[in-house]
Amino acid sequence: MWSEAMTEEKKPEFSQYNLDGKALEAFLGPLESNIMEAIWGSKKTPITVREIYSALNKTKKIAYTTVMSTMDRLFEKSLLDRKIEKGRGGLYYVYWPKLGKQNFQKSAVREVLASLIGNFGEAVTSCLIEETNMEEGERKALREQLSKIKRNKN
Amino acid sequence: MNFEDVLVQVFQPYFYYSVIALVVSFVCIKIVVKCCPFMGSRAKSLIYLVPIVAPLFVMLSFPPKTMIQAVSYRLIGSFSISAPQAPALFGPFHLMQPPLSQTITVVALSTNQIFSITGILCLTGLAIGGIYAVTTTMMGDWIASRLLHVINLDSNEYDWLQTEIAKISKKLSIQTPQIGLVEDLRPNAFTMGNGGKTKLVFTIGLLNILDKEEILAVASHELAHIKNHDFLFKALSNSLTAISFFNPLTYFAFFNSQREREMLADENGAKLLEKPESLANALTKITKALQSLPGEGRLIRVTSNLLVTSPIIHRPQILSGHPKINLRLKNISQLTSIKPKRPKSSKLIAAILLTCVIIVAGVATTYALVNLQSGYITCKIALTEAAYVKGVSTDLTGTHIILISSNLTFNPMFGQIYSLQDPNLQNIAPPNQALRNEMPNFNQNQTEYFTPQTSLANPGNGKSNEIAVHLYIDK
Numbered sequence: 001m002w003s004e005a006m007t008e009e010k011k012p013e014f015s016q017y018n019l020d021g022k023a024l025e026a027f028l029g030p031l032e033s034n035i036m037e038a039i040w041g042s043k044k045t046p047i048t049v050r051e052i053y054s055a056l057n058k059t060k061k062i063a064y065t066t067v068m069s070t071m072d073r074l075f076e077k078s079l080l081d082r083k084i085e086k087g088r089g090g091l092y093y094v095y096w097p098k099l100g101k102q103n104f105q106k107s108a109v110r111e112v113l114a115s116l117i118g119n120f121g122e123a124v125t126s127c128l129i130e131e132t133n134m135e136e137g138e139r140k141a142l143r144e145q146l147s148k149i150k151r152n153k154n
Numbered sequence: 155m156n157f158e159d160v161l162v163q164v165f166q167p168y169f170y171y172s173v174i175a176l177v178v179s180f181v182c183i184k185i186v187v188k189c190c191p192f193m194g195s196r197a198k199s200l201i202y203l204v205p206i207v208a209p210l211f212v213m214l215s216f217p218p219k220t221m222i223q224a225v226s227y228r229l230i231g232s233f234s235i236s237a238p239q240a241p242a243l244f245g246p247f248h249l250m251q252p253p254l255s256q257t258i259t260v261v262a263l264s265t266n267q268i269f270s271i272t273g274i275l276c277l278t279g280l281a282i283g284g285i286y287a288v289t290t291t292m293m294g295d296w297i298a299s300r301l302l303h304v305i306n307l308d309s310n311e312y313d314w315l316q317t318e319i320a321k322i323s324k325k326l327s328i329q330t331p332q333i334g335l336v337e338d339l340r341p342n343a344f345t346m347g348n349g350g351k352t353k354l355v356f357t358i359g360l361l362n363i364l365d366k367e368e369i370l371a372v373a374s375h376e377l378a379h380i381k382n383h384d385f386l387f388k389a390l391s392n393s394l395t396a397i398s399f400f401n402p403l404t405y406f407a408f409f410n411s412q413r414e415r416e417m418l419a420d421e422n423g424a425k426l427l428e429k430p431e432s433l434a435n436a437l438t439k440i441t442k443a444l445q446s447l448p449g450e451g452r453l454i455r456v457t458s459n460l461l462v463t464s465p466i467i468h469r470p471q472i473l474s475g476h477p478k479i480n481l482r483l484k485n486i487s488q489l490t491s492i493k494p495k496r497p498k499s500s501k502l503i504a505a506i507l508l509t510c511v512i513i514v515a516g517v518a519t520t521y522a523l524v525n526l527q528s529g530y531i532t533c534k535i536a537l538t539e540a541a542y543v544k545g546v547s548t549d550l551t552g553t554h555i556i557l558i559s560s561n562l563t564f565n566p567m568f569g570q571i572y573s574l575q576d577p578n579l580q581n582i583a584p585p586n587q588a589l590r591n592e593m594p595n596f597n598q599n600q601t602e603y604f605t606p607q608t609s610l611a612n613p614g615n616g617k618s619n620e621i622a623v624h625l626y627i628d629k
Contacts, residue, residue: 050303050337064305064335065312068358086448089302090338090357 010078012098014111027108028079031062031070036079040101046083046094071095079104110149117149159268167216169272172209173401174523180205180403182516189512190505195421199387199414205407206394210283213397218276221267279397287393294389295347304334304355312361318370319354319377322426326381328352335361340447341440345376348385363443367429368436375423375433382422384415417485424486434486441479 014027024033038055039047053067074080075095082095099107116124125146129139164170183201187193289297298304309316316333323330331345331352341360346353354376361369379385391408398404424430 048337050305053305063308063311065307084339089336090340091359091447092337092339 012079012104012107013077014108017112024105027112029070031066032074032079035067035070035074036097036101036104039080039095039097046085046096048092048094052095114149114152117146162222163270163272166218166222166270166272168213168218168276171216171524172212172276172398174520175208175212176205176398176401176403176407178516178520178523179208180407182512183407185512186509189508192501192505195414195418196382199411199418202407202411202414203391203394206391206398206404206411209279209398209401209404210394213276213280218273218280219270220273220277222270222273275400276397279399282399283393283396286396287390290389290392291348291386294385295351295353298346299334299353302336302338302355304336304353306353307333307335314366315369315373319373322370322374322377325426326377328377328381331377331380341443343372343376345379346385348383348389352380352385354380359443360440363439364436367432368439371423371427371430371433371436372440374426375419378419378422378426379415382415382418384419387415388412417482420482420486421489424489430486430489434483437479437482437486 016027018026024036027033028036034056035052038052039045042051042055044051049068049071050064052071053062053064056062056067071080071082075082078098080095081098082093084091085094097104113124125143128142128146134142183204186201187198307316312333319333320330329350329352331347331354334353334355336355336357338357339359339362340357341363342357343360344355346355354373356369356372360372364372391411395404395408420433424433427433
């Protein structure tokens with residue numbers, strides 16, 4: 001029972017997009033994003049809840065159980081993976097991120113974009129082109145890229 | 155190291171007496187506990203400490219030494235008793251004819267300082283025990299917290315649990331302990347610290363598998379440990395155990411005592427609950443879960459001595475600080491069913507009498523075993539090279555050796571102590587260098603004093619026709 005590693009393949013789940021959120025907080029809650037940052041920034045992987053709790057507590061007082069339940073939620077969302085490890089202090093969960101920071105961002109943006117394109121199509125393309133000062137060649141490449149995403153989505 | 159050297163090591167009083175005291179008291183207490191089934195867990199846990207405390211008292215009375223004097227002997231020569239020599243040897247007023255045909259063998263005795271292995275063992279035990287007692291009582295909770303990475307709960311975490319624990323603490327008239335968490339997924343709970351610095355720690359595993367009622371039952375059990383000052387009890391009994399670390403029986407006595415403390419905490423904890431059976435449910439769940447999980451971590455094993463509750467269940471019962479689960483469940487169920495009957499007064503009197511008999515038997519056995527030691531030294535360390543000598547005894551300081559012979563007949567009434575060399579000894583004839591020179595093969599350079607003595611007092615083996623020949627060793 002205990003040795004059952006929780007490695008069942010599941011796609012990372014980005015269930016929200018927050019317009020006011022900065023950086024990762026656009027996709028994740030503030031604590032979730034802090035935890036993800038702490039895990040990516042940590043030299044040690046995999047990492048325990050206590051270690052993340054200690055790292056976060058250096059900047060802001062936070063309850064251990066809050067960190068524990070948040071990491072559990074990140075695991076449920078498939079943003080983190082975990083397994084049970086036997087150490088000197090007993091059995092405990094160790095966590096590691098499913099994606100690196102770059103891949104995570106890319107994947108999250110793609111998810112949001114795909115959703116926008118799927119819902120609003122051309123409007124998204126026009127907006128993107130207007131929002132960015134692009135050369136004709138770049139615009140063409142972007143259009144092709146967006147059409148490709150849309151085709152895949154459909 | 156020959157057999158005599160081993161005996162010298164083993165028969166050092168600090169070692170020999172402490173082992174005898176521990177073994178005899180342990181056996182006696184085991185019998186007493188068996189004979190008094192109505193004895194409470196608290197009383198049992200305390201009397202199991204007697205065998206662990208006994209060696210400390212012995213070592214305080216007979217302080218261990220790192221060096222001991224060992225007596226060695228070697229053959230110098232032998233001579234026959236001739237008529238002119240007899241008065242010098244056996245006193246000038248003797249009337250009886252000494253057995254001239256006998257040959258007397260002379261041995262040189264000397265003492266040398268050797269390392270006392272048993273003394274070092276006992277001193278090491280005392281040092282470990284002392285250090286352990288100071289460290290655990292003063293910093294045990296801090297060490298365990300650091301090693302196990304205990305996380306203190308904020309006031310808003312598990313607030314229902316904190317509120318309930320505060321209520322139970324009030325019922326027990328103890329200060330509400332700090333609540334802590336450990337990441338371990340194995341279900342367990344323990345307390346650490348004493349006085350106003352107590353901490354009650356749950357593992358995440360325990361909080362995951364038990365419902366609220368069961369968690370509270372476990373908390374009650376742990377709070378009962380705090381009420382019973384079990385952290386201090388464990389720290390002190392551990393320290394006392396360390397004193398006789400070389401004696402396996404100490405551990406048995408220690409674990410017996412710890413198991414009784416667990417039973418006591420179960421009883422006291424269950425009494426605090428509305429539904430005492432929830433403690434039984436919790437224990438059953440914990441045991442089941444622990445059986446399906448791998449053994450405890452090395453760190454837990456090391457630090458378990460700093461904790462009141464040890465999670466170790468994979469040990470044989472005799473070496474476990476926890477009673478078997480079925481015994482605990484039976485104990486708890488007795489609380490919920492009928493009230494335990496008070497023993498009949500006749501049974502109580504019989505048990506008290508039996509206890510007295512066992513105590514007297516224990517004291518007598520100890521006395522006999524202590525005497526066996528001196529008897530052994532008297533009779534067994536035989537000078538095999540000396541043909542006529544039957545045995546040798548020593549007064550343990552190594553300065554006074556008595557050779558015992560049964561080959562010589564002698565009337566003690568007319569005897570006299572003689573010294574061949576030492577003029578300072580009173581009632582001893584002046585040195586008779588001439589006689590000494592007459593002794594064949596006698597090494598003139600020896601400094602040992604050869605003093606035939608007329609005394610027949612207590613030669614050690616109860617026979618009356620023996621003569622003791624004392625050899626005084628030059629210091």
